Amino acid sequence: MGQLEEARKGNITPEMEIVASQEDCDAEYIRANIAEGTIVIPFNTNRSATGVCGVGKGLKTKVNANIGTSADHIDVEEEIKKLKAAENAGADAVMDLSTGGNLREVRKRIVKESRVTLGSVPIYEAVVTANSNKRSISEITTDDLINAVKTHCEDGIDFLTIHCGITLDLLKLIKERPRICGVVSRGGSFLVEWMSKHKQENPYYEKFDEILSIMKENDVALSLGDGMRPGALSDAFDGIQVHELNVLAELADRARAQNVQVFIEGPGHVPINQIQAQIQLQKELCKGAPFYVLGPLVTDVAPGYDHITSAIGGALAASYGADFLCYVTPTEHLSLPKVEHVKEGVIAARIAAHAADLAKGIKSAWKWDNDMSRLRRKRDWAGQLATCIDPERAKSLRESCMPQNEEVCSMCADLCVFKTADDA
């Protein structure tokens, strides 16, 4: 039995206990919300990892980091370094989005090395395998697509993103309603191509019950992918995006009915003044299913700084109720990230998540800020450096221009407001 089935039977699993202790709440609260579908613990029964986390209602906002090879850069050891950088920077989950080299080998290394929750997108493997056999996307079979899901479940991945909501109806809408950037989800774009060529329904939609029974086998959580997420601010909240969300809501119901834990992926590029409505609509349609957002990026014009554009959108989204933030690195829209960009991306997303947790009234979040502010007031520099989100970077910036008097900093020197108050 998986987490959802156990919860519905009134049983508290060891994973629910772990999450309750991480969140400083009652295990019964976790159980009841898992039963309702408002909390998810993605935990593959084939994985003996130490890392477990809960995502959803009343819990701390979680952060995911995407890593993985591409055809242009295949270096498994570097991906393991990115995994470790993400974990050390405090990511709660990592997705292996590899599309270059031997994908299964990369995945198995990541599963072996990881201490955190793991996700992946099986369709990438179906497409990359086809490509390497000189077959086009349209030559991929339904079995290829379903087998990729099976393999990822067997390999110990905790949650899979599958773009089940792209239907033939949606394809019509895509043709009728112009967008600046069209389809920007990789998985989404493969399915759209496959379906257009075959004039056939999305296998992940048509064989949804089969997918659910495969996932149930190892209690893998389903992340319902938003293949139609807007890739430009002008494309946000259009009929295409909303149609898919509506389908995802229906599929989420079917997943829960089969005791498969489910959460919903969200946008994307979204202007600030639309974020609240986006979150409210998702929560309402999907009956409180946890919401996993990529960003949202609040402007299209800042490649090089999309960790910042997405921290703005992510903080806002989470403060309105999004539960899980997918990080964005500074190299988004430009190149595959390096190890240092993974760290920058995780820290920016953690800042967004934490700022939202303060807005959500999470007690441990407030304790952290108050502890930090008390140390600041006391001019306890060692304490501040030990308590802040990135001690290494804070120390290096403090040392970039040291004060003569180590009780203060070089910004104000002896005119430090706290020194002024203490001296008076």
Place this chain on the structure above:
Amino acid sequence: MGQLEEARKGNITPEMEIVASQEDCDAEYIRANIAEGTIVIPFNTNRSATGVCGVGKGLKTKVNANIGTSADHIDVEEEIKKLKAAENAGADAVMDLSTGGNLREVRKRIVKESRVTLGSVPIYEAVVTANSNKRSISEITTDDLINAVKTHCEDGIDFLTIHCGITLDLLKLIKERPRICGVVSRGGSFLVEWMSKHKQENPYYEKFDEILSIMKENDVALSLGDGMRPGALSDAFDGIQVHELNVLAELADRARAQNVQVFIEGPGHVPINQIQAQIQLQKELCKGAPFYVLGPLVTDVAPGYDHITSAIGGALAASYGADFLCYVTPTEHLSLPKVEHVKEGVIAARIAAHAADLAKGIKSAWKWDNDMSRLRRKRDWAGQLATCIDPERAKSLRESCMPQNEEVCSMCADLCVFKTADDA
């Protein structure tokens, strides 16, 4: 006659024309709002600078960068480099907050070299001058405080931050109501010390009419400083902060009555879920006076990343109606910023301002995003690099991991969604 007096007489000045053309609106709109006190053009009649900008209702959100020496680091040439870095990164205004060395010499160099609107905080000069003459803060006279204002006006500064709202009533409140971080405004902390020692009213409050007549001389705009801004999330929106804001609102009325253009400074450290209320209260109390916010920083725990914590808060504040964002650099709370931190801070604040301008519905902001997204869709890499907010950084990140096929980027290589769509 200054901008406000001219506006009230129905006259459109050359500066109103310049601002109207920058904002792509009617000069009459600018005039009418200046007359209402909802737009300010800070422009000292003693300065023959090329840079003019408008701040307020319906205009693009503006960005200010603070530069200046401290006793721990006095290097005028480096400050000029910071000025140029801020201008090149797109700052609309720069404040000289120097507190180290010969302040007037630094200021005159900055006035001479600057192409943008300039601000300063005259009380720093009164305090630094006293310190260098071995006099304590309490030995500063009312004349010293007022003369500092005079000097800054004569030197060509466009707007002065003066903490006129700190009154003896407020001092009582400070003693009665505990805060974690107390007073964190430098100017505020000096005045609190002076007033506590003398048990006397704040000279900037008591001599407010004299201050106004000095500022009117060169049409210098008054930035009413928020000496009581919260320096910790837990201190935000307390009775101390709100009391001062109420006094500032009354002083803003008096300034406008004397034809002195005025805007209001705001917090500070503020949790996300309080930002909207903070902006609404300020706008309501102060009859739509432009709002100049420092951040707000949405968490206390991220020194090293306060350009991000403040970009989150700033974007949100501006989307709710704040008009002018004071940047925060990555070295905030740690050290005096270096030239590269000034650039990082300005870009982060510009991202916040621009994201808010999209939410505000500013047409030129939407054109920029749509242009960028169209270039992205076309995989026009030269166009994207030329159009984005920081071409230099975007180019360097793209080149950090170049694709084999230059039509795509190394993140997705040939699986690029736009290539998939174009090939199909």
